[in-house]
Amino acid sequence: MNGAQALIRTLVGAGVDVCFANPGTSEMHFVAALDDVPEMRAVLTLFEGVATGAADGYARMAGRPAATLLHLGPGMGNGLANLHNARRARTPMVNVVGDHARSHKRLDAPLESDIDALAGTFSGWVRRSLSPADVAADAAVAVAAAASSPGSIATLILPADVSWEDGADVAAPVRVRPAPRVPSSVVDDVAAVLSSGEPAVLFLGGDAMGEEGQLAAARVAAGTGARLMSETFPARAARGAGLPDLTRLPYPPEMALAALAGTRHLLLAGAEAPVHFFGYPGLPGHPVPDGCTVHVLSAPGEDAVTALRDLAQRAAADAEPELLEASRPELPTGELTPRAMAAVIGALLPERAIVVDEALTSGVGLMELTSGSPRHDWLALTGGAIGDGLPMALGAAVACPDRPVIGIQADGSAMYTISALWSHAREQLDITTIVCDNGSYAILEHELSRVGAQGDGKRAARLLDLGGPGLDFVAIASGMGVPATRATTAEELADQLGRALVEPGPHLIDAVLPRRG
Amino acid sequence: MNGAQALIRTLVGAGVDVCFANPGTSEMHFVAALDDVPEMRAVLTLFEGVATGAADGYARMAGRPAATLLHLGPGMGNGLANLHNARRARTPMVNVVGDHARSHKRLDAPLESDIDALAGTFSGWVRRSLSPADVAADAAVAVAAAASSPGSIATLILPADVSWEDGADVAAPVRVRPAPRVPSSVVDDVAAVLSSGEPAVLFLGGDAMGEEGQLAAARVAAGTGARLMSETFPARAARGAGLPDLTRLPYPPEMALAALAGTRHLLLAGAEAPVHFFGYPGLPGHPVPDGCTVHVLSAPGEDAVTALRDLAQRAAADAEPELLEASRPELPTGELTPRAMAAVIGALLPERAIVVDEALTSGVGLMELTSGSPRHDWLALTGGAIGDGLPMALGAAVACPDRPVIGIQADGSAMYTISALWSHAREQLDITTIVCDNGSYAILEHELSRVGAQGDGKRAARLLDLGGPGLDFVAIASGMGVPATRATTAEELADQLGRALVEPGPHLIDAVLPRRG
Incomplete structure (x- = not known):
């Protein structure tokens, strides 16, 4: 061998x-x-x-x-x-x-x-x-x-x-180290913090983002008054009706600061303490307020689910968690704004869908408008290196061939790994990619103003503009074997998404959003 | 500031x-x-x-x-x-x-x-x-x-x-260190080797690949009987009528070994001693024969041009170099084989063209059939990391806006950096890309057999096959703003290349070559 x-x-x-x-x-x-x-x-x-x-x-x-x-x-x-x-x-x-x-x-x-x-x-x-x-x-x-x-x-x-070379032989599997349990003294300490009644946020990430972790966390919140929040870009989050309404820490620093303002205790379950994605002139590097103490219930790699259950048992034994009712937005009509796109997705999201989210600036309203949809999983861009969406959708679909995968994909980011579409086609996977086609690196247009850069003249603007020539994602996808259509209204998107979801195999919808500027 | x-x-x-x-x-x-x-x-x-x-x-x-x-x-x-x-x-x-x-x-x-x-x-x-x-x-x-x-x-x-932050100021340029001259004693030593009359190869690379280096090397060859050869993938080589017929060391190990067989002295000018791209079972790692001595006239970074001129002066003062006459292949007709593609390119290559060569296996005959074309420059894939061709064409065209750039681009390799086409279009550069569309990673099909791999069964073959679905480069290029056509015969390629070369701006021609297997 x-x-x-x-x-x-x-x-x-x-x-x-x-x-x-x-x-x-x-x-x-x-x-x-x-x-x-x-x-x-x-x-x-x-x-x-x-x-x-x-x-x-x-x-x-x-x-x-x-x-x-x-x-x-x-x-x-x-x-x-x-x-x-x-x-x-x-x-x-x-x-x-x-x-x-x-x-x-x-x-x-x-x-x-x-x-x-x-x-x-x-x-x-x-x-x-x-x-x-x-x-x-x-x-x-x-x-x-x-x-x-x-x-x-x-x-x-x-x-x-x-x-x-020959001379090799098969080796037996080596034992995998499971997540260690959190010591009960740590759970006791966190329970004591919660019993103080001071404003607290239970901040979830990692394995706490599954159904069991979230349900236990919701019991803690119901029983103690702590607010629930999660990291901005969890690797995988269970979502939908029957789960708690888990706010994500916002991405923009000002909004993140506002979200945590007044918090006296930040309790980490599976998450690291949050920091801003980037440093900005005149802003602190993280959103944790002065005077807020950070407590670690479970560090990444520890067993957050058991820790949250233990904590619920100790701090909120009889609490009934608040959970989201099933609800869907109405199908929108008219202009295809990012919010209308989100409503279409929320209205049509199938049972057990896997959403791969690289929508970036076009994701406005996505979380809100899908929160009451049927149970689904949501994969986010964890490391900020754009170009993860189309490939992740490929892998998720290979892992779960019986589940629909929906990729919500910023246009600029799509181009980094665009050839993933060919693999979607070759493997004939049930992936529907919605390209958020706004014709620009919109997130950088935000950032250009946010960093206080002065000269937003023509030469700078041209480096953030994907027009001239425009990218025709229908042609590009078709050239790689993925059937593709273009949606310019909310109705068209609803129609095309509905059809893509019932037809087997990959599809791409070029969702033409309003141009900026 | x-x-x-x-x-x-x-x-x-x-x-x-x-x-x-x-x-x-x-x-x-x-x-x-x-x-x-x-x-x-x-x-x-x-x-x-x-x-x-x-x-x-x-x-x-x-x-x-x-x-x-x-x-x-x-x-x-x-x-x-x-x-x-x-x-x-x-x-x-x-x-x-x-x-x-x-x-x-x-x-x-x-x-x-x-x-x-x-x-x-x-x-x-x-x-x-x-x-x-x-x-x-x-x-x-x-x-x-x-x-x-x-x-x-x-x-x-x-x-x-x-x-x-403010507080910065402009700095003056720092002196650039030019290529050091080769000591005359080194030139003397190499001249002495050449005077022995033993079989010698003058092996060029780096800055020796410009016109001046090649002309000096040709004088040395004419005066001493040394054979001229160059590295396999020079960064930039001057080529065409009026220059010597500079054989490249072949890529396949067996052919490289044959090319240097019998050589007693390998004289390096601007090049490193050659090694095979990969190691193979049962083959030496380099093509230099046993008993052949390697002499360094100039190492990479030294001034090879002056060294070659000095050597010509010393070893071949009155020699008349053999130079290529102007000649072009006839325009071929019929089936679009790699050789027919090469003949079309050789027949139509414009004056002062820049050829960016990532043709890989489809490049058969390219060197031979363009050797008598008008003077041009040839850029090769130096490091073996495929996906360099479309970007290099972009850069070359920005550097030389008054010269036509022709990219000869393997299909599989094109997909690594396909979005370069968009930049071709945005900058409206005179780049004509010819995609060598054989529907497979043909070089790996060669390699799979060469490494002596046994099971060339269906599963292995499928990993080297770009069909299912086929890549439609016309659609892909059009989707990025580059006008594109498809050529399925030699005549069509000639017609489309001729038109692309006279129209300003970028073009892509999908040259459909015979499928393998």
Whole structure:
């Protein structure tokens, strides 16, 4: 058995049976070995950022890592932005990065680069397999490292000849470390804070964003008067009727400051203490008010669900949580504004949908207008590196082939990883992408004014404008095999979304929103 | 004056007056400052890999660095593959990478990552500006570091508040270190080797690939009997009638070994000693035969042109070089094979064209059939990280607005940085892209068999196949504002290329080549 065969069998044995791949020459034995191990599903992407974003979306929904297959340092570089997002989401992932054969390494061939240093910038675990006899054991440890709590990226560097040489054997899975329980003394301390009656916010993130965590948190809120809030961009959030109305901390610093104003105790469950996305002149770096104490009920990677249940038991034993009733907005008519787009989505969102949200500025009203929809999951852009939406939708759909995936996708961001559409088509996945087509980097137009930049003259404006020429997403999607339509009114969007949701396979709707300026 | 204004003015003063940009929030003051410094031309790209590849193509043609403007670590990551190619080309480039404000750095905001470590993997020079008072001096040193011989990538990390704070001033340019001359004793030694009469190859690369270097090398060859050869993928090569017939070392290892078989002396001028792109089972890692001595006339970064002239003077004073006569292939008819495509290009290649070659397997016959065309420059993929072609064409066209640019672009590779087409259109550049549309990663199909992989079954084949769905490059290009046509015969290609070359602005021709398999 050669190294590649042992590697793939070991991954499959450890529960990693999907690989998002963009291979090159140094990975040809891995590719060849796929025919020997039919349990491993390989999904071809045309760009590495699609592979890494897909592995992120897959793991967020499947709850276990996918593998990626990347081609040396430059291939891993192409995947880096979405690896960054995955790192911020604490997504478990096993990167397999091919490298030159061991004998070739010292020759400084054209594709040689410092893979190890690059991998270190986003990985929780990095190893270079040194021989075919090692590779399976390395892979087993990689899976355990990735899947242990909190999830992280494990990068296994695979020299070509370690793949192709014989002498390898399959390794048994290595134990995955589960999320540790929070000590009861910590729960007691937080319960004591809540009993003070001072203004408190229970701030959720990570695994607290599932149904069970939210329901326990809602009991705490009902019994103690604490407000519920969540991090701005959770990796995965359960949403919809029957769950609490969980406000997200707003993105704009001024609004975040207002949202937490007056809070005396910020109680973290699965989340880090919030900070602003960027620093701005004259503003503090985070929204936590002076005089507010931050308490950690559970740190990321600890078992927030059990901690919240324990806390509810202790602080709010008989409380009845306030939960959202089922409700949908009416289908809007007329102009296709961002809010009308949100209403269409809220009105039509199917049962058990997976929403991949990279709407950015066009997401106004989305949270509000989908909050009473049927139960669904919501995946956000965790690390701020745009271009995650189309790939994440790919991965989520591979993980959950029986659930509809709806991608709400800013136009500028879509172009970073646009070739993901081809993979949507090749795999014939039930993904409906709604492009929020406002013809600009609208978020940067906001930011240009917010940072107090003075010269918003023509040359600056031109760097934030996606017109001249306009991007025709219908043509682009069609060129990659995804059926596409254009919606210019609320009615058209409703009609096209309704049809896309009942037809199998991928669709794209170019939602033409008002131009700015 | 704020840091951003001082930075841009300093860059312009040092001769860097083009910036390929994909900015984000942390770069908004740089963007705003563009209105204050109209001498700086900013070119928007929709993806950082387009910006870095364009800066590479620009500098190869302009002979001086462009700047890039990138958004934190993930933005730089998106640019990494083409930064790798630029590093291998020894291209001078000034990366400006925005980062969080200094006060925000420690907060570990979502976009925080180890920019410095990442930059270290491809940069020859890295610095983080610490205050507005430093930034201009840092920029001046960055330009000098990039432009000094051999060219390299200088990465300047620019915290947002170093941009926005006042207290900066313009810095004077710093002296650029020119290529050092090769000592005459070295030239004497090489001349002595050549006088032995033993089989010798004069192996050119880097700055020896310009007209002057090639003409001097041709005199040496004529006077001494040495064979002329060049590296496989030179950053920039002068070509065409009136220059010597400069064979390139073939890419496939077996052919490279055959090309150098029997050579006793390999004389390097501007090139490194060749190595194979990849290691393969049972093959040596490089094509230099046993018993062949490698002599360095000039190392990369030394003045190869003067060294070759000195050598010609010493070893071949009266030799008349053999130079190519003007000749063009006849326009082919019928099936559009790669060779027919090459003949069409050779027949129509305009005077002073810039050819950007990422044809990969579809490039068969291209070198031969364009060798007698009018004088032109040829830019190759230096680092093997595919997705450089469309961006390099952008940069080359910005550098040389009066010269036609022809991109010969493999289909799979095109998809890595396809949004470059939008920038072709926005800037209305005279770029004609010919997509070599064979519907597969054909080079990997070669490699899959070459590495001796056994199971070339259906699952492996599917990972190398770009069909299902096929990519419609006419639709994709049209969707980004580039007029596009499809050629299915040699006549159609000739007709469409002829028209594209006389019409101003960008064009794309989808050249449908025979499918493999």
